[in-house]
Amino acid sequence: MLTEQQGKFCIIENGNIATAQGFKAGGLHCGIRKQKIDFGWIYSDTKAAAAGVYTTNAFQAAPLKVTKESIAAENKLQAIVVNSGIANACTGQQGLEDAYDMRNSFAEKMGIEPHLAAVASTGLIGELLPMERIHKGISQLHEEKHQGADKFETAILTTDTHEKGIAIELEIDDKKVVIGGAAKGSGMIHPNMATMLGFVTTDANIEASELSKALKSITNKSFNMITVDGDTSTNDMVLVLANGKAMNESLTEAHKDWDAFYEGLQFVCEHLAKEIARDGEGASKxxxxxxxxxxxxxxxxxxxxxxxxxxxxxxxxxxxxxxxxxxxxxxxxxxxxxxxxxxxxxxxxxxxxxxxxxxxxxxxxxxxxxxxxxxxxxxxxxxxxxxxxxxxxxxxxxxxxxxxxxxx
Structure with missing residues (x-):
């Protein structure tokens, strides 16, 4: 159900990261945290053009290195796996091996090639991932009770007080296109990324190179324009997946509907960025x-x-x-x-x-x-x-x- 009209698009009531065609999401408690859901994933039923932006912190966590490598292989992704509670940052060679293990095991469970999976972690810096618990989570991810974008939104949180998600609908080539997003972030937030993770999915048809240019431009107007406490973190990233299921003509800056797509993507990113700022640790305004x-x-x-x-x-x-x-x-x-x-x-x-x-x-x-x-x-x-x-x-x-x- 559509709600508020925003320029060239409408906000979808209860829209989320899995509203776009071909996307699913879920989350479960694997035991990294005491009780809260701490393990989540996003999946596209086809390969998706992928683009990412990352923290400027010199200490980049192992998951970022693995995710960059995955995207570089083909400029495509099909799934993302995320854990909260432990950041897997400043963990040396073992941390890197664990990030690869997490990616490869997840990819095998999803039935995709390893380079089509991205990895993200958030939480305490300097501790190794409990890989036995990670593998337990991976083994359960197809169970029906763990499905749902709401569970993914919860799984990625740390000190956040609420989930952050949105989806919008617009028309491109007279076809319905959806852009959805989810994010986490509350503390260690400062321009040039922060301790935040942002994920955006769309069924628009767009090449990875065009998607990357748009994301970098929009990030400078959204995620790079928020602050809570002046600290940047080691794990921050924003990933966008576009699987083309809407069957529109491939989007470029020359496309007649490019402005509509760009405006919609910017709105989703800006909304998530503002929600992160609003949810700053201890914030009231x-x-x-x-x-x-x-x-x-x-x-x-x-x-x-x-x-x-x-x-x-x-x-x-x-x-x-x-x-x-x-x-x-x-x-x-x-x-x-x-x-x-x-x-x-x-x-x-x-x-x-x-x-x-x-x-x-x-x-x-x-x-x-x-x-x-x-x-x-x-x-x-x-x-x-x-x-x-x-x-x-x-x-x-x-x-x-x-x-x-x-x-x-």
């Missing part, structure tokens, strides 16, 4: 920062990320304190060229600084905006054409509590 009027889009991105990453800005928002000086400071130390005499700041629709000069404003109205579940900050920098939006959350006492005892 989603914060959206828009920078407009900078010299370039890249400059606007850097300044928006500087604001959203400021712990002083984040704590002021948590306390509903309209401390615009912290925003001005974050703009100033971004390193980007600007004219301070042209900077104006809005908290919601309350103008607090105009052309570099503080205004007498309605403190109560500004505070009421900062008390909302969604807080918007707008920084106008002048007459340039650059514009960007970043998302984050407030920084609370609860964040400290969660991370002070993460291992224990």
């Amino acid at each position: 989603l914060v959206e920062v828009t920078v407009d009027g900078s010299f370039t889009d890249t400059s606007a991105q850097i300044i928006a990320k500087s604001i959203i990453s400021s712990n002083l800005v984040k704590t002021a928002i948590h306390g509903a304190d309209a401390n615009w000086g912290r925003i001005i400071t974050a703009i100033g130390y971004s390193g980007e060229a600007l004219d301070p005499d042209k900077v104006s700041i809005y908290l919601g629709d309350v103008l607090v600084v105009e052309n570099g000069i503080p205004l007498v404003f309605d403190e109560e109205k500004a505070k009421n905006h900062l008390l909302q579940d969604e807080v918007k900050i707008l920084a106008k920098l002048g007459d340039g054409n650059g514009k960007a939006t970043a998302w984050g959350c407030d920084l609370s006492y609860e964040y400290v509590r969660i991370n002070a005892s993460y291992r224990t």
